[in-house]
Amino acid sequence: MSTTCPKCNYTRQPTDLAPDYECPQCGVIYAKFDPNFVRPVSASERARLREQNDAETRMRLTRMCLTTTPTVPNREIDAVIEVVSAECAYGMNLFKDIFTAITNTVGGRSGAIQNTLRDARRQVMTELRHEAFSVGADAVVGVRLDYSEFSGGGRAMLFVVATGTAVRLK
Numbered sequence: 001m002s003t004t005c006p007k008c009n010y011t012r013q014p015t016d017l018a019p020d021y022e023c024p025q026c027g028v029i030y031a032k033f034d035p036n037f038v039r040p041v042s043a044s045e046r047a048r049l050r051e052q053n054d055a056e057t058r059m060r061l062t063r064m065c066l067t068t069t070p071t072v073p074n075r076e077i078d079a080v081i082e083v084v085s086a087e088c089a090y091g092m093n094l095f096k097d098i099f100t101a102i103t104n105t106v107g108g109r110s111g112a113i114q115n116t117l118r119d120a121r122r123q124v125m126t127e128l129r130h131e132a133f134s135v136g137a138d139a140v141v142g143v144r145l146d147y148s149e150f151s152g153g154g155r156a157m158l159f160v161v162a163t164g165t166a167v168r169l170k
Contacts, residue, residue, distance in 0.1 A: 066164065086130075
């Protein structure tokens with residue numbers, strides 16, 4: 001695929017030594033001259049950029065601050081974006097129900113239920129980060145977790161909802 005300079009109309013040649021984002025004749029950086037200019041990208045470069053973007057996205061997601069407070073400590077909020085939420089529903093299987101019934105009878109803590117609650121909380125917080133990231137947020141303030149149980153017909157479901165306000169930080 002050939003590239004034509006949006007300024008001087010020079011068409012790149014395979015022998016040109018200038019970087020592929022710069023015109024070999026006039027030296028203009030294509031994207032700076034024409035913001036709508038899209039340079040051709042090879043398949044290998046596309047794959048490299050996708051991997052780089054995935055790594056940057058994972059890093060931003062793990063660093064995103066989720067807090068129950070109305071502000072982020074030592075940071076100033078630049079803009080409130082919107083309310084975000086995430087939901088998870090977990091089925092409580094027959095074995096967990098049996099072990100819970102035994103624990104209810106003899107007393108003590110139910111490790112199976114605690115593990116399910118922990119997994120549900122972690123999953124819903126991860127999904128809340130993804131929701132905030134998708135709207136361009138740097139943090140989520142005022143996070144609230146709500147737990148509910150739906151049961152009936154011999155079945156039980158644990159429902160966890162996380163809500164908060166997505167914000168952009170200065």
